Amino acid sequence: MLDLAEKRARALLGRWQTRSLGVVRAGAAAEFARAVGESAPRLVDPAHPAFVVHPMYVVSVLRPEPGADAGELRRDGMYRDEVPGTDGLDVRLMAGGQEVRWADDVRVGDRVEVQRALTGVERKHADLLLLTVVKKYFAERGILVEVTERFIVR
Incomplete structure (x- = not known):
């Protein structure tokens, strides 16, 4: 299965996809903040x-x-398309790290789109694949956040 995941992932390298994430709502943002343990009224x-x-x-x-x-x-x-190349395969997925770079504040009312591309495929051992995905989050005024995520596929 890992060989097939690697082959599929390599075929997706560098292909950017765009998805709308909708409009940022105050209630949903506040609910998220509470869920992650925030208590500051702001x-x-x-x-x-x-x-x-x-x-x-x-x-x-x-x-x-x-x-x-x-x-x-x-x-x-997990979403079937979250880790490129693995949809429908019986593989184990783990988070392998995340780097976040903020360019601007996200604001209530922002209509957000995310662009995503698989930028790296590395075979680490016979039984481990490391995939790197870059995501860029945009509002009408420009880029908000850029994220580099790594996924371990076993």
């Missing part, structure tokens, strides 16, 4: 005069409202 109370969107909120959004249907999910709960 992060968890949309009525607070200094309310701001948590910096990691947009990075956590993988689909626009209302979310995914069951056909988009793997048995392990």
Whole structure:
């Protein structure tokens, strides 16, 4: 299975895909902040005069409202297309690290799009594949966040 995942991933190298993540809503951003343990009113109370969107909120959004249907999910709960080259394969997936670079604040009302490309495929051992994915999050005014994620495929 790992050989097939590697072959599929290599075929996807450098291909950019764009997906709309919808409009940033204050209630959803506040709910996220509470879920990650924030308690500062400026992060968890949309009525607070200094309310701001948590910096990691947009990075956590993988689909626009209302979310995914069951056909988009793997048995392990991840989205089928989240780790390029692995859809439908019986492989184990693990997070292998994440780097986040902020360019601008995410604001309530921003219509966000994400561009994503697989930028690296490395065979580490006979039983391990390391995939690198770059994601760029945009609003109309420009780039908001750039994320480099690594996934371990076994």
